[in-house]
Amino acid sequence: MPTSKPFMLSMSPQSARALSLFVLGAIAIGYMGDAFMPDAPRAMGLALGALKLIGLAGAIALFLSSWGQQAMAGDDLIDERQQRERDRAFTLTHRVMVVSAIGAFFYVDLSAKLGLPLPERTRDAADLINVYILLSMALPGMILAWQAPTLPEDEE
């Protein structure tokens, strides 16, 4: 039974789902665009930078939401149903991240043979790894929000 309540942003499942889609889109476009178009015009570079910042802010908001907090909560703060949901979210996150890592491995491996683009600057490649780490932290909360059933009005 929860005994103390850490700070968290109250967020409905619908809001968290919408925000998670926005975060994924903003981070993907912002970081991939920056990495694969290093010589983009200044205006586009600024737009991509803004997208990255907005995406990061959204990811932090999700992390601070009740969904993110449930994903990170210890067993003494949530009950057995919430623990089961949290564990399922982490299992799914692990699968997604492993598949992503394998995909990235094959992409890098095949890029030379097939002429696929790769980040030209080391900093951009490092940014993509940072995004990978950030997403692995935010994904469990996103999954919890997406898997939450719609509750009857008297339970919300």
Added chain:
Amino acid sequence: MINGNVSSVLHNRLPLFRAEAGLSRKELAEKVGVNPQTIGFLERGQYGPSLELGLKLARVFGVPVETLFNLDPFPPLAHQLRTPIGD
């Protein structure tokens, strides 16, 4: 699938017992140490409790756990009331 042919649906009479005891979901949740939403999940059959939680709930109502939870559907209450005692 580790359940084989065993039904994974757990039927329960939690709403009936809770209403009869005059307990809100929040009050029942406090008695068994779970989130109030979890009581709603249990009542709607969206979550199957652990053995420990099932036993705690049964103890609150003073009934055997199989009176609250069963793998087979419970007969309708009206049917049970119509059945003469001893049949």
